[in-house]
Amino acid sequence: MGHCGWRRTLRSLGMLAAALFQRAMTRAHHMEIGLAARGFEGNLPVLPEDAPPASSLRCAAIAIGLAALFGCALVAERLLHV
């Protein structure tokens, strides 16, 4: 193990990937059992989030952000085409 030299690095990376894969598979299997116990049949239906009220401040901030982005794009295009 370790990172002294590319051979050893490669070997360590391989071991790391193998260990990670094994853990990911085990976790996925446990999760599968857990979700199946709650009636999982292929999709994940959940209650929709109640959307926060669209305040005027939020709308204004979004509008200003979009305008700034558009402006930047215009300027960038000018600069690149000259």
Added chain:
Amino acid sequence: MSDPALEARDIGFDYPGGIAALTALNLTIARGRRLAILGPNGAGKTTLLLHLNGTLRPKTGGIFLNGAPGGYSRGGLRAWRGTVGLVLQKPDDQLFSASVRQDISFGPLNLGLPEDAVRARVVDHPTHMLSFGQKKRVAIAGIMAMRPAVLVLDEPIARLDPSGERHLLKALDGLHQAGTTLVFSTHDIDFAWV
């Protein structure tokens, strides 16, 4: 004792590699009962519990739900899981959503309940902000929101502190009083006798 909610008749199961986990096991769980399954690590407690909700299928014998053999078809399993709720040892194996509200709503929606009915069964909180004990309670809530007749818990007090243990016991007591049949595994003799 004449009204079993769940029965295991002569079940046997071995894992790949020929490791025998259960051999000729018989178990009758009467309705409204509270049953502790006590045994050391590797005794097959989890294997047995996984049979009780149809996750594992016995190699021999069968599981009977209210006197009828449990069905392993899609519809059979859906009905089975609506009747028998299983809480795993690690809550992280059961929680998937970033919001407690969405997570708890998952089981009831799978049972085909309308959104308004589900809304009445949930609370809201970000899942990653919870402590282990709280996650455990959310995992149990996610199952209880499905209103199962039988609640099966794998090592419910593992890794809980004494106060978490007391809270859980109180919650389980309440469910038992309300008529839920309880089955749990543990290796803690004191807990089994409570």
